[in-house]
Amino acid sequence: xxxxxxxxYGEIALKGLNKSTFEDILIKNIKxxxxxxxxxxxxxxxxxxxxTPDDEIxxxxxxxxxxxxxxxxxxxxxxxxxxxxxxFDEIVKQGMPYLKESLSKAKTFKVEAKRxxxxxxxxxxxxxxxxxxxxxxxxxxxxxxxxxxxxTVLLEIRDVAAYLNAERLIGAKGMPVxxxxxxxxxxxxxxxxxxxGYMMAKRGLIVDALHFVSPPYTSDRARxxxxxxxxxxxxxCNAVRFYCVPFTKIxxxxxxxxxxxxxxxxxxxxxxxxxNRICEKDEYGAIITGESVGQVASQTLxxxxxxxxxxxxxxxxxVIGMDKDEIVDISRxxxxxxxxxxxxxxxxTVFTPxxxxxxxxxxxxxxxxxxxxxxxxxxxxxxxxxVKMFYIED
Ligand code: ATP
Ligand code: MG
Numbered sequence: 001x002x003x004x005x006x007x008x009y010g011e012i013a014l015k016g017l018n019k020s021t022f023e024d025i026l027i028k029n030i031k032x033x034x035x036x037x038x039x040x041x042x043x044x045x046x047x048x049x050x051x052t053p054d055d056e057i058x059x060x061x062x063x064x065x066x067x068x069x070x071x072x073x074x075x076x077x078x079x080x081x082x083x084x085x086x087x088f089d090e091i092v093k094q095g096m097p098y099l100k101e102s103l104s105k106a107k108t109f110k111v112e113a114k115r116x117x118x119x120x121x122x123x124x125x126x127x128x129x130x131x132x133x134x135x136x137x138x139x140x141x142x143x144x145x146x147x148x149x150x151x152t153v154l155l156e157i158r159d160v161a162a163y164l165n166a167e168r169l170i171g172a173k174g175m176p177v178x179x180x181x182x183x184x185x186x187x188x189x190x191x192x193x194x195x196x197g198y199m200m201a202k203r204g205l206i207v208d209a210l211h212f213v214s215p216p217y218t219s220d221r222a223r224x225x226x227x228x229x230x231x232x233x234x235x236x237c238n239a240v241r242f243y244c245v246p247f248t249k250i251x252x253x254x255x256x257x258x259x260x261x262x263x264x265x266x267x268x269x270x271x272x273x274x275x276n277r278i279c280e281k282d283e284y285g286a287i288i289t290g291e292s293v294g295q296v297a298s299q300t301l302x303x304x305x306x307x308x309x310x311x312x313x314x315x316x317x318x319v320i321g322m323d324k325d326e327i328v329d330i331s332r333x334x335x336x337x338x339x340x341x342x343x344x345x346x347x348x349t350v351f352t353p354x355x356x357x358x359x360x361x362x363x364x365x366x367x368x369x370x371x372x373x374x375x376x377x378x379x380x381x382x383x384x385x386x387v388k389m390f391y392i393e394d
Contacts, residue, residue, distance in 0.1 A: 002083040007049040009172040010076035026074040026176040033068050036394045037061050037105035073237050075171035075204050081163035090381050095137045095164045102166035108145035115157040152205050163195050175204030182206045183286040189226045192290030194336040197328050200288050201237040208241040214248040214347040222344035231390045240390045257372040260353045264298045265306050265360050266369050272310040277382045279313050286314045297356035
């Protein structure tokens with residue numbers, strides 16, 4: 001019995017002449033993801049990737065591979081299939097026992113046939129009818145339901161062989177990570193920013209993370225929590241480079257020199273400036289944040305304008321229009337939620353004013369900020385930034 005996994009493209013399918021560039025990045029990402037599980041042969045044909053496990057790979061590891069593959073951006077759907085000769089009798093003979101496990105637990109089914117090899121003597125409706133009939137006589141407890149079946153049996157007659165399966169997994173969709181450039185995520189310990197990183201990795205961006213710490217006001221444990229988030233993001237983002245910026249002095253000087261009500265805005269502007277510098281130094285093309293309109297005082301339109309004014313790169317805020325419940329749903333899906341809700345302090349909550357300005361005027365902020373020369377401190381923070389790599393876990 002020979003099995004393979006067919007990975008159907010998501011949005012890559014819409015690409016024209018440059019499709020192979022995207023396919024090659026996707027293949028590289030898949031190889032990296034499966035490296036620790038075992039040997040898989042990967043080839044591309046007819047806008048599909050064939051991911052074929054070596055004979056000695058165990059059932060458990062094939063399932064593990066499948067679950068890893070559901071987290072690879074660029075894949076629209078996954079089908080674990082039996083590879084068959086293009087002969088209908090043989091398809092029935094070998095296919096019936098193969099489908100046993102899936103069909104036994106179903107009550108209703110339908111057959112979906114796709115024939116890309118037009119030389120095959122039966123057309124798709126014929127295949128559906130005939131194979132449906134065979135299934136009904138082999139599994140008499142089943143009924144056909146073309147609208148809402150428990151199981152859809154898929155048979156594809158492709159160029160080199162026929163492929164049969166009864167389960168289709170939804171892929172992560174999106175574009176392969178690395179196909180759209182490099183971005184820097186402002187990663188806090190909260191719920192929103194890991195989700196924002198995931199969403200932009202889905203568009204094909206490499207997502208590295210920048211985190212601000214303010215010891216002794218923020219603890220080692222708080223930093224460790226954010227490192228765990230960076231590690232968790234590798235499930236979708238491949239590798240994540242983690243920058244940790246010492247932010248204590250800057251925060252202390254803002255507190256000492258600027259009006260209390262402007263504290264948060266000025267702090268966020270300086271965070272943005274440090275992000276600019278790292279982008280320029282290490283060639284990132286965009287900054288990502290987990291901001292959402294109106295969620296907190298620093299995310300009103302006025303506050304966002306004041307922060308945005310500093311940015312020299314496009315700032316992507318993919319959760320800007322989402323409400324908290326929607327963001328939480330995604331964070332549960334990507335397994336960051338349980339880490340995010342651990343109760344540790346973030347530098348954003350250090351020195352937070354009682355009455356932050358919700359409608360700041362840029363001119364006032366610039367004037368307040370101008371009273372102190374933050375430049376040497378910014379340079380020093382960038383210089384003392386620590387870098388650490390996180391790679392996909394087994
Ligand atoms: P989150 O849930 O992502 O922490 P939040 O709702 O708590 O977001 P803020 O604390 O105002 O919002 O932060 C807004 C955004 O600023 C975050 O989504 C993140 O992108 C960035 N940010 C906040 N704190 C830090 C930090 N310590 N290091 C890096 N980025 C941060
Ligand atoms: Mg936060």
